[in-house]
Amino acid sequence: MKTSNTIQTSTQFQSNSANELVNIYQEINSFMKSMDNRLRQLLNGQISIPDTITQPDTEVVSNEPTIISLMDDFILSRRNVKRAESTVKGYRIRANVVAFYAQKSGMELVPARNLKAGFMRKFTEWMISENYEGSTINSVLAFVKTVFHHAVGTDILPSSPILGFKPDKFTRPEPEPLSSDELLKMFTTNFPEDLRDAVECFWFQLYTGFHYADAKSLTNKNIIEKNGQKYLKKNRQKTAVLAVVPYSEQAQAIARYYGGIDKLPFPSRGSAYNKLLVKAGKIASTKHLYCSRARDTFTDYYLNTEGYTLESVALMLGHTDTDYVKKYARLRENRLINEFESKQV
Known part of the structure; x- marks a missing residue:
């Protein structure tokens, strides 16, 4: 049984x-x-699949992360790991561009998982139509990609919804350092009193190659001496990478004039500093003047006039490789001639 x-x-x-x-x-x-x-x-073209959702589901929206909340979470995480405040501020600026478009296009409440490649394409087209510079577009798109990767890495999203998006790379315009004629104009121009401090700070940057944020935070602790030569040694605020540059007599003279390297009269904000430099450039009849122009000119001088190697200049600027140096240092005729002559037997 x-x-x-x-x-x-x-x-x-x-x-x-x-x-x-x-x-x-x-x-x-x-x-x-x-x-x-x-x-x-x-x-057969009888139906089409939308790239993005145009009408958000209000029942889902309140419970799911949006692009806005993902950006906030990412920026908070960067602040929690003690990233430089200037870097965090840069993230926030990029996030504001994304948030403005999301609100403008009615996508700010759409679940982030539903923002497909079409959203990114339309966002890119919008930035182009608004005349954003190519470098800015590249930077903002890279930021969005990083935000989604962070969301996946922290288990907020199971996968990145924009993996299929491959943006066109916009060519960064070649930097233009000041020419010797323009430097002479600046040196011989009698600037108004309200611009003199900014111009002296610009000269200090030009002699040292430091970025504005790094130059204005230098102290005597950053000065070292070896074999009778003084150097400035500092980890960059943006990347924490070490930069080492010769502390030239010209730079030392500027620091002494103001009572020390930690007393240089840099404006508290970069935007205010650049406004003063723009005025100074117009008076001296130079290219559009801004604080990064000093760094470009420093790089150009050490590469193309002094003949330093790419690796040495990268170390001075606080870069881990030479790729970025190549982008904004031009190979001039005199450097080619020097290299040809050095190889002749």
């Missing part, structure tokens, strides 16, 4: 399993036919 019950139960189980398999097969077959029909319609 026990054996009979076992056989009966086994037979019934097999029968039920077979019926379930038939039902599952029928459901799969029906689904595949439906998808096949949809694919045919799609290929």
Whole structure:
């Protein structure tokens, strides 16, 4: 009897399993036919699949992260790991661009997982139409990509919804250092009193190559001396990478004039500093003047006039490789001649 019950139960189980398999097969077959029909319609142009959601589901919105909340979470995480305040501020500026577009296009409440590649394409087109510079567009798009990667890495999202988006790279314009004629104009121009401090700070940057944020935070602790030569040594605020530059007599003279390297009269904000430099550039009839122009000119001088190697200049600027140095230092005729002459036997 026990054996009979076992056989009966086994037979019934097999029968039920077979019926379930038939039902599952029928459901799969029906689904595949439906998808096949949809694919045919799609290929024939009868239907289209939207890249983004235009009408957010309010029941889902309140419970799911949005692009706005993802950016806030990312920026908070960067602040928590003690990233430089200037870097965090840069993230916030990029986030504001994204947030403005999201609100403008009605996407600020859409769940982040539903922002497909189409959202990124339209966002890029909008930035182009608003005349954003190519370097800014590259930077903002890279920021959004980083935000989504962070969301995946912290298990906020299961995967990045914009993986299929491959943006066009906008070419960064070649930096233009000040020419020797322009430097002479600046040196011989009698600037108004309200601009003199800013101009002297610019000269200090030009002699040292430091970025504005790093130059204005220098102290006597950053001065070292080896074999009778003084150097400035500092980890960059933006990247924490070490930069080492010769502390030239010209730079030392400027620091002495103001009572020390920690008393240089840099404006508290870079925007205010640049406004003063723009005025100074107009008076001296130079290129558009801003604080980074000093760094460009420093790089150009040490590469193309002094003939320093790319590796040495990268160390001076606080870069880990030479790729960035190549982008804004031009190879001039005199450097080529020097290299040719050095190789002659």
